[in-house]
Amino acid sequence: MLDFLKPPVVAVQEFFLLAGRTFRNLFRRPHYAGDIFLQMDTIGVGSLPIVSLIGFFTGAVMGMQMSKALQQYGAVGQTGQLVALTMVRELGPVLTAVVVAGRNAAGMASELGSMKVTEQIDAMRALGTDPVQKLVKPRLIATAVVLPLLTIIADFVGLFGGFVIAYFFLNLSPAQYWNNAWQSLEYLDVSFGLLKPFVFAFVVALTGCYYGLSTTGGTQGVGRSTTQAVVSSIILIFVMNLFITRIYVSL
């Protein structure tokens, strides 16, 4: 009667088994350093343009929206503070993670999925390598390193976007904007703003690899698991964000 529940429960179990195997292998040899750097390049350098672009426009939009709201209280001078807080606490981490999920969870799922359906994963195991060590671990380590870095860049570019609005349209001086932005940030904001992308990195890399490795059913299956990887990782990012923010506000 509850048979319809079986596939999702099995999927969750398989996901955690994969995560467990990856963590167990994290410090175990062999480490494929070349693959880690290759993935850092694909995920980190590859995402840099779009992450910067999105960061800039988000910061600019926040600058405009916040200044309009602040105008009612005659506090347009506080625009820097609101842009900084929204970017560093929420928008920087979440938007960067969503962009990387769209680019790289999809990339991982389709790459590993194609390897799965063309028997390359089986060949790998038959020829002496563990796919978790060779494929999943490098992707997880690379994402965990570059996602926080990308978030820092997105935060800064976003602040700059807010500054462009403040300087050219709100007639705020650079010192006024940057001082206000800088002083509003506390250590807790920054540390949670960096903890989030670190957690999201696990979501993105493990979801992408999980759907890739569990692909069945030929090329059609690759398309299906790519879609599922993106949808699931984005949902998980927002859910995890809620939990982490809950911890943040209670501190």
Add this chain to the structure above:
Amino acid sequence: MWRETGQDGVPVLRFDRVSVSFDEVRALNDVSFRVYAGESRVILGAAGSGKTVLLKTALGLIKPDSGRVWVFGQDITEMPESELFAIRARIGVLFQEGGLFDSLTVEENVGYPLENQPSLRCPPDERRRRVEEALRFVELEHTLEKYPSELSGGMRRRVGIARAVVTEPELVLYDSPTAGLDPITAYTIIALIVKERDLRNITTIMVTHRYQDAHFLAGFRWDPATGRLVPAPAGQTRTRFMVLREGRLAFEGTRAELEASRDPYLMKFVRREG
């Protein structure tokens, strides 16, 4: 139980009542057989009859739901992945579509087991020499720097064979080596399989749905003098046949027994010869 005279009692591969299921579907159902050293084994069966699953179970890539599998006398049924690598290093395998890594060059593909197999690791210059040797064997030594996507289907299959034999394995498994190839290319591939078998006296297990392939493996041998396949005296190739039907072993025996069979399912495979 059939056994070649002068053979010691330990089979190279032994299945004992092995069953494998995927979501309610029985891919292998109560399959038992033994393959001895130096033997050639042809496994025939329609698509979806469990041929590929059987090979993957023999490699420990798929764990059976029940029954036991022995390779080189060792029980691999519950062996952890890390120990399985030592067993797999002694087995060569050609996957159905070649299973080549498309992000690696031909040289890296063929050298992959030499570089990664924990029990085989060999230094780069020796690796290069053995890779070239294996590629010379399949007559593709000029493709070292190419990527699999730049090769034709037949060439990819030959690179796959080079990768399967580069480690000088004691047992080689071929999964539908001629599927999707034209008859001339298919003959080239089968000739390579027979050549590899006869030059190094390797135990060979070949899965196929083409009786033509089985015909060459059973009735021909590689003649080093002329570099061609020549008809072998009856019984010399020590080839045995198995037929799978929906996961069950429908037949096991010699070619003569198979051809004499009146079972309609078995006759379907034999009749293709013409």
